[in-house]
Amino acid sequence: MNTLSIQKGLKNGIIKQIEAVEKLLDKGLTKVADGILKGLVKQLQNFPKFLINPSDAKALIQIIETIRASLL
Numbered sequence: 001m002n003t004l005s006i007q008k009g010l011k012n013g014i015i016k017q018i019e020a021v022e023k024l025l026d027k028g029l030t031k032v033a034d035g036i037l038k039g040l041v042k043q044l045q046n047f048p049k050f051l052i053n054p055s056d057a058k059a060l061i062q063i064i065e066t067i068r069a070s071l072l
Helices: 008-026 030-046 054-071
Strands: none
Touching: 008 030, 030 054
16 A cells, blocks of 8 residues: 555555454454445545545555455
């Protein structure tokens, strides 16, 4: 994530959400993890451009959707 153009506070928030998803998956809570990922996608779609470059948001969304697809 260091190569993406993301405001530092936002970057830390995204990392914390991904870490939470990882912990949930370790516990076998796939549906809850998927819900967090789905919410993260919605957040990325709506963040202002000054917080995250739209192309970077799109790249992250594609990665998250790939992860979500593997959970099903």
